[in-house]
Amino acid sequence: MPELPEVEVVRRGLERWVSGRVVARAEVLHPRAIRRHVPGAAEFSARMEGRTIGPAERRGKYLWLPLGGSDAILAHLGMSGQLLVVEPDSVPEKHLRVRIGFADGGPELRFVDQRTFGHVLVTRMTHAGGRAVPEPIAHIAADPFERHFDDDGFAHRLRARQTEVKRALLDQSLISGVGNIYADEALWRARLHGARPTATLTGPKVAELLAATREVMSAALSEGGTSFDSLYVNVNGESGYFDRSLAVYGRRDEPCSRCGSPIVRESFMNRSSYSCPRCQPRPEKIAA
DNA sequence: CCTTTCACCTGTATGC
């Protein structure tokens, strides 16, 4: 379940193994993997053949490889997507969706995705949020590690929302890169229950939550990303693993490391939320 | 316009 730290690990792998190389051919093995490339598979391949891959970039959970001329290969790993760099003659993976070969005859880039929630496409670049980004993600907010992320603006917009704080953290148009795992971890660090109405948070509390978000994702990145079901694999096929450092996620009934109370699991948006019932008390419902 | 819900997808674990 790649979130920002895992995607950043992949970006670094692409930067090392793919940037600077010339695309020779691209093959689409599953149409759903390029469903957001409207012109179709043939155009997808033709669009990148002969072009040189630029430095790998990322915003939140999206990755892209500039092709020059304001084009880029944009990728999202979804739930189970992997970008692998492997020898061209290596056995095709069971869920191989797209393969991109290079003119130098070296290792090829493969997009492998069991659940095909992820996707790849070639797109034009545009300008959004003070930065050149691929057109399809112009609506995605800056992530908290971007140089120009606006902390005060984030606090202001979050507090103006009529929703709960975990929903806001997961809203990629407000802040990008945060998924279910790190949202729970950040909320635990900030001692907030996910159901807390955003409008009741003070500015300093939002700043604390933002700091906690950065801390937990920095820690994950320093250890190479998190994985739970072995589906997440970095660009060279090496699995990232970080779950020992998680305080609450997936730890139902285990003692909270701060107060010893058993961690509880609650259903949320057809997902799971984990929290400490003592450190993060659920806000009382206020009658309307 | 803002917020919430649901479809999309498949492998693994669990229950009867």
Add this chain to the structure above:
DNA sequence: TGCATACAGGTGAAAG
């Protein structure tokens, strides 16, 4: 054993 069900959950379209 076999079948049904729950679960993992990011995204964006659709609904409210």
